[in-house]
Amino acid sequence: MAKAPPADKRRQILDAAVAVFARQGFHATRVSDIADEAGVAYGLVYHYFRSKDDVLNELFVERWSLLLAAIEEADRAGGPHRERLAAVATFIVDSYRYDPELMKVIIVEVTRAANSFGQTHLVEIRRAYESIAKIVADGQESGAFRNDVAPLFASMTFYGAVEQLLSGWIFNVIPTSDAGYDEAKDLLVTTICDGLEPR
Amino acid sequence: MAKAPPADKRRQILDAAVAVFARQGFHATRVSDIADEAGVAYGLVYHYFRSKDDVLNELFVERWSLLLAAIEEADRAGGPHRERLAAVATFIVDSYRYDPELMKVIIVEVTRAANSFGQTHLVEIRRAYESIAKIVADGQESGAFRNDVAPLFASMTFYGAVEQLLSGWIFNVIPTSDAGYDEAKDLLVTTICDGLEPR
DNA sequence: CATCCTTGATTGACCAGTCAATCGGTCCTT
DNA sequence: AAGGACCGATTGACTGGTCAATCAAGGATG
Structure with missing residues (x-):
């Protein structure tokens, strides 16, 4: 003990x-x-x-490392690339559903506070973008996605859309319901992935 | 004199x-x-x-009213709905190209600072989402867009993607070149609109 | 009794906003 | 055209309050 x-x-x-x-x-x-x-x-x-900042840093690092692991796991798991992106979206949406306050803090105070804490953690944040970009790049190689879109670029679009969705929930711009979470996530993945597929 | x-x-x-x-x-x-x-x-x-806040408010209101006018104008102008969304994206991207510092301030300190100034201006920000949503809704009615996606939802996705793109430029996550601005904008509009079209 | 946990009063830096004073231009009045 | 009254623009020293961070002393625990 x-x-x-x-x-x-x-x-x-x-x-x-x-x-x-x-x-x-x-x-x-x-x-x-x-x-x-x-x-x-x-x-x-x-x-x-050590400081007030240190408290927020700790919260961010704790949670963000889980996100990074989840993205890399989604990629490693294989399967259709569309499903891999869906898994990423699911993880993020579920993180919010399970602990909305923590996700609010991370998004509002770190991820979107790119002048203050976002700057400090830019490397980790960027790693998330890059891991998602890797999924897209793989999908392009296998022909699942069109290849005239730069992977990092598609990744930013995807992540930006997800984060905006959470922001909408956080600030009551979009109504929330328990069924709504999954529906919203499915719709988003469908829209973006359809846009990424070859015509 | x-x-x-x-x-x-x-x-x-x-x-x-x-x-x-x-x-x-x-x-x-x-x-x-x-x-x-x-x-x-x-x-x-x-x-x-009146205060330090007042300075930022003035900057935001000045520029945001232009954005709102541009979105409503894009809608009023008619034409294919895809083109209307493209016009919105063009306006935002050009705003950044023409005055990156101002756009940085507006995005970082207001639009994404939803706890402080974003709260104050939530109504105006929301109006932008709603105006974009109206374009999507019209597009659905005319059959240009699939109608199983809630318009406000599609609007958030679209706007979120654009804003993330600017954020990427602002914080050097995405490299910038003058040709890159238009290319990026086209790619984004293509991707999102393809995702919104009926299959 | 040694080590670590816990307390909260105290310190010191920092900064938004105030205000009393000065400046300089305009337009009366004669 | 000279004097001067008026008034908004401009200045920057100062104040009041807020808070992050420190620290020395008091308690558990083993």
């Missing part, structure tokens, strides 16, 4: 941070807000994290 | 703000940075604008 008993205050702080960041945005949250939400003293945040 | 001499300090401040916001991001720029860039005293910014 090395660690468990202390109720894992570190995790508690991370979870609280997700809730507060999602509610108020990163810039508008004070470190004391995180501490309050976690039911913990102000200073403890600095025992576990 | 009524006016000319004052060199329009207001405009000067707005232009300086674009440069500084693009370089450092809204949060990281001090009001004094804007004043310095404009070659103007600190306090003058507050003579022309």
